[in-house]
Structures are given as structure tokens and as C-alpha cells.
Amino acid sequence: MNGQKLLIVEDDLGLQRQLRWAYDGYDVVGAHDRASAIDAVRAEEPAVVTLDLGLPPDPDGTSEGFATLAQILQLKPDTKVIVASGHGARESALNAIGAGAWDFYAKPIDIDALGLIVSRAFHVHALEAENRRLATPATTAFAGLITAAPEMLKVTRMIERVAAADVSVMLLGASGTGKEVLARGLHEASGRKGAFVAINCAAIPETLLESELFGHEKGAFTGAVKTIEGKIEQADGGTLFLDEIGDVPLSLQVKLLRFLQERVIERIGGRRAIAIDTRIVCATHRDIDAMVAAQSFREDLYYRLAEIVVRIPGLAERPGDAALLARHFLHRHAKAMGRPVTGLSADALAVIDGWGWAGNVRELENRMKRAVIMADGKLVTAADLDLESGGAPEPINLKAVREIADRKAIRHALARAEGNISNTAKLLGISRPTLYDLLKSYDLHA
Known part of the structure; x- marks a missing residue:
């Protein structure tokens, strides 16, 4: 198997077994109704789904199939869903495309033709993921x-x-x-x-x-x-x-x-x-x-x-931005006022990350301007800031909750370490190879 997750939603268990056998090159997961399909999406997060619109308790209609399609796309919008179109049901398949499905295939199934559609879906999913990664610069x-x-x-x-x-x-x-x-x-x-x-x-x-x-x-x-x-x-x-x-x-x-x-x-x-x-x-x-x-x-x-x-999100909703902006304002005001301040101490960075910033970027700039004036040495300290330490769509599974927490922690650490990988890894208490793996896994940039 190549690790590409394919979910087959088909109530005909014989046909489901046939498809599993035909696509043994993928990591195949099966489901026979809406409930089992949604459970599989939550647990496995497949990149591609083949979906029979005729699912129980409405195997002769399309209501369950459309409901399943909607739930899959709500949970994981980037999923490529390929719907099944029986004889005379092409209109339903086209309606499914309008509802967000990626493509459709005709029954009775031509294994080779469906294989090409599935392969193309995985290819497009991978390209889109890469484009999203490349389109997100560090700053x-x-x-x-x-x-x-x-x-x-x-x-x-x-x-x-x-x-x-x-x-x-x-x-x-x-x-x-x-x-x-x-x-x-x-x-x-x-x-x-x-x-x-x-x-x-x-x-x-x-x-x-x-x-x-x-x-x-x-x-x-x-x-x-x-x-x-x-x-x-x-x-x-x-x-x-x-x-x-x-x-x-x-x-x-x-x-x-x-x-x-x-x-x-x-x-x-x-x-x-x-x-x-x-x-x-x-x-x-x-x-x-x-x-x-x-x-x-x-x-x-x-x-x-x-x-x-x-x-427009508040500064507290933008993990990592407070530290980036703090450095920007520090250099701007230090230069304007002719002050020899060059950076932020570790305790200053910690309090900046932990503060709620009710006044958002304006509050942060005012604090940094004050700190530049008050700083005795080359580094702004937490005391110079005069702050006390302070303290999304529903995740589809526990893995997603962990990913959200990991992303937030990594973005904070990268901002505090100014993109330095070694220092970021030390802040996170992990090795450099582990950090590189996480950056790659989460499509983050140093």
C-alpha cells in the first residue's frame, strides 16, 4: 500500500469487496451506510471517497447519498468525493457535482475507468495540498x-x-x-x-x-x-x-x-x-x-x-503574530528614538505570547513604544512591558485536536526563535529531525 486513503461507500458488500480487491494499491476503507461512512471520515481522513448515492434506508433513492456527501464535505472540505451514477441517474450525479462532489462514475462499474478517476483525484488532492503549502509564506x-x-x-x-x-x-x-x-x-x-x-x-x-x-x-x-x-x-x-x-x-x-x-x-x-x-x-x-x-x-x-x-480576527486569534509584530515595532521605535534596544528577552517573549491583547495591534505597539523608552539595556524585558502573564470549527477527531495544538505551539515557537530551527526545537523540547517532520506534516514554514 502507498498510504493514500481511499474510502469506498457501497451498501452492496459483494461490490465493495470487489472494489477493495481492485484497488489494493491504496489504503482502502469500506463503509455501507451514512453512519459508518462518517465514522470512517473522522477516523481515517481519506483523501478520496467513492460514494454510492443509493444508501440505506433509501437504497432506491438518493437522499441518504446526498446527506452523506454534505456531511463529508462539511467535516473535510478538501476531500475528493466521486459519486456513483446508476442507469438513468446521470442527472443525480450532476446534481451531486453541483453540491460539491469532485466527479462521478457510471454503473455497472468499469474497474479500469473508475481506477483512472480515482488516480486523478489523488493526484489533484496532492497538487492542491502542495499549492496551499507554497501559497502560505512565513510572513x-x-x-x-x-x-x-x-x-x-x-x-x-x-x-x-x-x-x-x-x-x-x-x-x-x-x-x-x-x-x-x-x-x-x-x-x-x-x-x-x-x-x-x-x-x-x-x-x-x-x-x-x-x-x-x-x-x-x-x-x-x-x-x-x-x-x-x-x-x-x-x-x-x-x-x-x-x-x-x-x-x-x-x-x-x-x-x-x-x-x-x-x-x-x-x-x-x-x-x-x-x-x-x-x-x-x-x-x-x-x-x-x-x-x-x-x-x-x-x-x-x-x-x-x-x-x-x-x-478581521483579533491579535489573540493569530498565533505567532504578536511576537513578529513586537519585533517590528521594537526596531521601528528604537530607530526613530535613537535608542540602543535590539531585541526581546525570553521573559518578554513569554509574556507577549501569553497576553490577551484586548486592544490588539494598537495596544501592542503602544506597549512596545513604552518598552523601548523604559529599557535599560539592549533587550526589552517583561518588566519594561509592564504586563502580567495571562493566559474554531469543531475538530473531526482527537488527531485534529492535537494537530491544532501542535500548529499553535510550533507557530509561537518559530516566531519567538525568529525562524531558527535549532532554537525552535529547543523551545518545543524536541529534536531537529522531529521538528522537520512536524513542519513537513503540517505544511508549515520556518
Whole structure:
């Protein structure tokens, strides 16, 4: 056997034995119904599954087969599922393809033809796994954002994909997660020639916010001594970033909705409609869905602003990033302030890894700036940081739980050791060959 796991889901035990014999070059596992198939997926994690749609208690129909397909893909989305198509059941097989199956085969079975499909499925599965490994660099910088976490890389890739599309984007995340950095990166990747203009809606009094957004004509109110363009107008041809959109009052939400619907504005005190080509990117740390439900935020405006929603993970959800960013901020502020600080002590790294970072990247940068000032020697210590030590989809089996823990520990150790394999192995208490095996097994990079 070559170690490639193949699950055969077939209620005809004679046919199942025939297929096991035909594919003895693979590590073959058999199942005869949905329950045994799901148990096998959890226990064996097969790369490829052949699935008969006609399973008990509905052997003459397809309901059990489709339910099994859905559960397999929910548990292990990268599985290549090949469905069986009986006489006259080609339509069901095509529907299964639409539901996520990789391919189908016709009954009665041609062993050689099915063998080619299975072989190709294993080949594609291996290629996709290799592509995922190669596509995940150790670190990346998108618009100045530094990360090694797959959770954040997924966000940056999504923003890069939607940048060129003419859609409004809503960024949801806690304070300090880098929403404005991502918004600016989206603008730069969009190709729009106008300016990037940002405004924090929570920082401006309600009485002034309308004028800030829409501008005013000379004489529109006391103190309006000249005509002023608003932020929407200043961003014509470019991007307007509305931070803390949840703080916009209902009365102003109506006017903002009209702009998004008609793409024209009127300055305060003005009577002329001005056509504007401004892309809106907004952000909030508030529960915008709850605000819509409570009618404190207009539902129609929400759907105009949230054509694409991007949820940004907090720093605590990005294992290894805190140490990477801490070093980045240390070098930046040490250089800016002319301080001789060059690195982080072991106890500083430990407390950085263990801290919850409720304020996210902004809190981390502030702490590092303080530490650079307070450090007596070349290394920032835990005392300089003034921190006390602090402390996903359902895994399909115990092995998956262990893998999650291993990945997290390895990513933390790699970040603390700055990618040095020997030091990473020492931190983890394992040998270099064992670490290399784990890196290869989990598709991680030093």
C-alpha cells in the first residue's frame, strides 16, 4: 500500500469487496451506510471517497447519498468525493457535482475507468495540498500589515480579490485590528486615481458630522465664511473610509443612503446636485447586526454599505503574530528614538505570547513604544512591558485536536526563535529531525 486513503461507500458488500480487491494499491476503507461512512471520515481522513448515492434506508433513492456527501464535505472540505451514477441517474450525479462532489462514475462499474478517476483525484488532492503549502509564506506585508497567521492571510487575500470590483466593503473587527490599514491597502490595490480620505465618525460631534461629510456653501450657517468641500467630495474618483460607521446618527444615515443610491450630493445650504464617483469602505467594532435588529441602524443602508463584509480576527486569534509584530515595532521605535534596544528577552517573549491583547495591534505597539523608552539595556524585558502573564470549527477527531495544538505551539515557537530551527526545537523540547517532520506534516514554514 502507498498510504493514500481511499474510502469506498457501497451498501452492496459483494461490490465493495470487489472494489477493495481492485484497488489494493491504496489504503482502502469500506463503509455501507451514512453512519459508518462518517465514522470512517473522522477516523481515517481519506483523501478520496467513492460514494454510492443509493444508501440505506433509501437504497432506491438518493437522499441518504446526498446527506452523506454534505456531511463529508462539511467535516473535510478538501476531500475528493466521486459519486456513483446508476442507469438513468446521470442527472443525480450532476446534481451531486453541483453540491460539491469532485466527479462521478457510471454503473455497472468499469474497474479500469473508475481506477483512472480515482488516480486523478489523488493526484489533484496532492497538487492542491502542495499549492496551499507554497501559497502560505512565513510572513507577508499588505499595505504595511505584517502577519504570518493563516487567519489574517485569508483576510488580505479576500481584500486583494475585491479591490478592483466596484462594490462597497464593510470591515468588521475589534478596535486596533488594523481596519484603516486594510482600507488603505484596498484603495491602493483598486487602481482608483482619486485620493484616499478617512474620517472617524465617532470622533466628530453629530452637529458637525454632516458638514464634514457633505460640505457646505458660504453663508449656509453662522461661521460659514467660505464654501467647503466635504469628505465625500474630496474623495471623488477615490475611496472614502468611514471608520466607526455605527456611530452615524439616524438623521444622517438617510442622507448617506441617498448618496449611495443616486451618487449625487448637495452641500449644506446648496441647491445644486453634484455627481460624485467615490467608493465607500466602512468599518466598525460594534455589533452592526444587533444595531439593525434594534433599528438604531438602517437596514437599507447596511445592505448598501455591506456588499462585501470582511471580518478581521483579533491579535489573540493569530498565533505567532504578536511576537513578529513586537519585533517590528521594537526596531521601528528604537530607530526613530535613537535608542540602543535590539531585541526581546525570553521573559518578554513569554509574556507577549501569553497576553490577551484586548486592544490588539494598537495596544501592542503602544506597549512596545513604552518598552523601548523604559529599557535599560539592549533587550526589552517583561518588566519594561509592564504586563502580567495571562493566559474554531469543531475538530473531526482527537488527531485534529492535537494537530491544532501542535500548529499553535510550533507557530509561537518559530516566531519567538525568529525562524531558527535549532532554537525552535529547543523551545518545543524536541529534536531537529522531529521538528522537520512536524513542519513537513503540517505544511508549515520556518
